[in-house]
Each structure stands twice: as C-alpha cells, then as structure tokens.
Amino acid sequence: MAHFAQLDENNKVISVHVVANHVIADNDGNDDEQKGIEYLQKLHGNSTLWKQTSYNANFRVNHAGRGMAYDTENDMFYYPVQPYPSWSYNKKTGDWDAPVEKPIHPDDRPCIIAWNEDTGAWDITDI
Secondary structure, X not given: OEEEEEEOOOOEEEEEEEEOHHHHEOOOOOEOHHHHHHHHHHXXXXXXXXXXXXXXXXXOOOOOOOOOEEEOOOOEEEOOOOXXXXXXXXXXXXXXXXXXXXXXXXXXXXXXXXEEOOOOEEEEEEO
C-alpha cells in the first residue's frame, strides 16, 4: 500500500491516505507518485495538494503524520514545532537537535534524561 500526505497551502500535513499499489503502478510495476496524486485529486478535488510518503521512511526522511510539515527545499517531512529555543533544525534528519548531545547514564542504569533550557544541559535523574 502506498501512503500520501494531503497538504494545506502552507505545506502542513492535514491527513494521510492509503492508496492501493496497483493504482500508482506504472507499466513496469514501479510506483508513479503522479498517478497517486491524480487518483486522489479525482476523489478529493483538483485543487488538493499531495505528496507521497514512505511508511518505512525509505524516502522523504520521515513518514508524514498529521501536524507535520513538508520541507520543499529538502524534499522531506518534519515536525515543525521547535521543542526549545536553543535547538536547531537538522536538514538531513528532519529532527530538532539539542545544542549538546544527549548523554546516557554513566552507570547505564534506568533514568530520566530531560533537556533543561535554563542551564543548556541535560538533567539525569535516577529512577
């Protein structure tokens, strides 16, 4: 099954629809995104916007989900909400990166690791 994200005029994901593989197959049996877009536009209107998304994140970096956005410059889906002001958008992964790498517990014990924006560091709390 193929998955397609419906986008609004700001490239935000409104919904994700599933389309049968045979609907988007070209003559050689390969996926043809445009066929899927045309099929969905027949169902939902010619002015609707669609991008194919990969359930396994094999392309466009992340599987699209409602509330995500499509980055036209980098051809990928990402979470548009910056978790903290100090975090930066990673154009390769579509994720938000902390300015400091997330640590693991020094003793490899169960713990809670949470970002502390006030200190600019990770807090580690044993559980």
